Amino acid sequence: MNTKTNILIIGAGLCGSLLALRLAQRGYKITLVEKRPDLRTQHQDAGRSINLALSDRGLKGLRLAGVEEAALQLCIPMYGRMIHDMEGNTFLSKYSGRANEYINSISRPGLNMLLLDEAEKMPNVTIIFNKGCKSVDLENGSATFKDYPTNEEVTYTGDIILGTDGAGSSVRKAMFNHKKFLFSFSQEWLTHGYKEITIPPANDGGYRTEKGALHIWPRGEDMLIALPNLDGSFTVTLFLPYSNSEYCFDNLTTPEMVTEYFTKEYPDAVALMPNLVEEFFSNPTGPLGTIKCSPWNSYGKTLLLGDAAHAIVPFYGQGMNASFEDVVVFDEILDRFTSESTDWNTVFYEYEKARKKDTDAIADLAVDNFHEMKEHTASALFQKKRKLETAFEAEFPDKYYSKYSLVTFKEEITYAEALQQGRAQDKAILNLLDDGKLPEDMELSEKLKLVQQQTQAILHDDEVAGNL
């Protein structure tokens, strides 16, 4: 047990609270500081993303900390995408041809409360709320916080600091502004923003539409999605351009325009959202950004994890899952590189070396999917591809995994491997289809063989060319 090492964790969201729990289980003495009030005693954050997709990589992290079963109690399985067309017709596109592969809708505050409860049960964890990080002394491993009720400042010191304070991370900003080492950093915003709207429960307390699916209303540039909540409601998210479009956030400025837009584009959804206009104007519009940076650590004292190190857009449903997988990878690195006289600089360096290429990959995959989801609605070729892949996965469940399945259900391979294999497969299928080399009357097994051969050829050619 490492009872002598004090770890200061800044940010008690999903990543920080799971990390605190797991590191406490390893014996470290944990101080977990959060700027918000304790969400177990004070409701907050109306309008923020309140449910999330939990899948295999996230579950693996929860399992590591012994809280998978408890988390599953909060989950609603979603077996596929329920596509809603302009006429209100629906059809279900399953996530996988394999029966046991689905994703889960889970409440962000519900899961966060569970993790805080479990962390707090540990005798070596102290959780402090209402203290916002104002500055970090990177060279000495201390951070200064403002106490929100009193405005008093307090400084905490750790043997190491772990920054899990999310996409707007104060710890990362301290590194960016430090200027004594080269800090690579990028923030990339999409042209779209998002806004949340509620589908309340039916009058009998049940669900107003199919519970066991992630609903999607794809409309080219715009899109509505909905995930179920345990109380019978759904949280709907609108993705819409900020500007330069007939309907965009800059233009939807009156109740009439909002009603006109939704009635025209999403008539079946409008019927489910009685508070649409009110919520449209009272809920905030959020931006969609990707954040990457390097190095994640400074002076062997401070390390970024979760969204603080790699915030991604939500189009793969992997943000939380990636953060929980961070905890798994960090735990493995601790197994390999800690000792009586741990060199934290080495631990942090090895962690980034093991992890960075994968968080870069899921960031890029998520942006790809933003563009692909638009393509899907427009391109017959993409639809043919998806149909073929579903057939492959149903008929040959051990031999074929789509890019989506590789990312979502194959937690034994890395995001970077999923990206490389998945992109090559997509390219192979799209070109074979386009070249007429997968005719209707060809045996499915023959088609699979051809796709696999072509995928290998693409990977080989890329390797020879050094991925130019």
Add this chain to the structure above:
Amino acid sequence: MNTKTNILIIGAGLCGSLLALRLAQRGYKITLVEKRPDLRTQHQDAGRSINLALSDRGLKGLRLAGVEEAALQLCIPMYGRMIHDMEGNTFLSKYSGRANEYINSISRPGLNMLLLDEAEKMPNVTIIFNKGCKSVDLENGSATFKDYPTNEEVTYTGDIILGTDGAGSSVRKAMFNHKKFLFSFSQEWLTHGYKEITIPPANDGGYRTEKGALHIWPRGEDMLIALPNLDGSFTVTLFLPYSNSEYCFDNLTTPEMVTEYFTKEYPDAVALMPNLVEEFFSNPTGPLGTIKCSPWNSYGKTLLLGDAAHAIVPFYGQGMNASFEDVVVFDEILDRFTSESTDWNTVFYEYEKARKKDTDAIADLAVDNFHEMKEHTASALFQKKRKLETAFEAEFPDKYYSKYSLVTFKEEITYAEALQQGRAQDKAILNLLDDGKLPEDMELSEKLKLVQQQTQAILHDDEVAGNL
């Protein structure tokens, strides 16, 4: 003539001074403000990159402003890369198989002085030195400067502001910190830094090594290059990792280690650099970074151009050329979108739409080349490719352009087109060579046909897959 529009240009380096000259020729009233002293009256910047590679895209910009001939007087043609191996053997690898394609070594301060002289001749140009930009009021189009001799602050207002204040741009920082719009931004640092050393003229005033070449001492991770100056000297640049290597900037801390390193790796160069050790310790070590951002304009009032908008690493010799090409593209946009009642928001938007993909492309190409220059020394396949391409260009000068030639000598195509075509060609040749499909006894014209077919197939496959 647009004598009513006042344009404030911040930064009188190469891009800002050419832009001032060209916009003055178009009739605008120009105020050009520079933080440094007038380099025509005060020598400065020892250790900074003092010569640069000027090639076709840059010459096109100078031609537009009528100063190409004057600039060529300052140029030393470099016809190829002179490669120096570990034993001191040299061989010349020409830039192109076409006789008229070469690049030029030119003095940065010399060219800047020329451009300042020409701009100053215009009655509608005012140049102000020694005033550093401290803040920009983006919404109102004014900027506040500190006067360095007096420390007094002064505010200048323009109908529009053009920020050409380089990689560390204050104007760009104002946009980054503004927070009222979404500003995508990235700074990516290479693991290597650079340092400049001098090869002085020979005792008779001549050159100590071949004048008409860009000299390269490729050593895998490390590299030395040298460009000739008009006075008989060469400016040598060392590229070396900062850390994590036997020889790196972090380790080269004593005269003995510097001497040991250079003597071991670059014995023939050591003989030419009598002040090596002294200069190594007195000259600064510079970082190598890529900066991208978007939008380049804010409120239709302020626009970034040159390195302020897109700083790149030097491995394609295109930094200055890209900035001069910015002036050409901006001039074309002014032709198309200005009128009696110019909407600058539209001008700036159309400029970025036309230009951004190309500056992104040259940034990526320059980083590619950093890695490729290392590959070249290690990979027989890459060397075979280069040999074949040189043969293609010599034998079929109108039918084949290498990626380097497309970027450097084909200013009629964009950087983005050069990147796409060049990468596809490279991939085609490397794979055909690797697959043994270009045997020694095949006719060169047959080889070219095969390469062209394969290049087209690669471009087609990428297009079908949407460049996944």
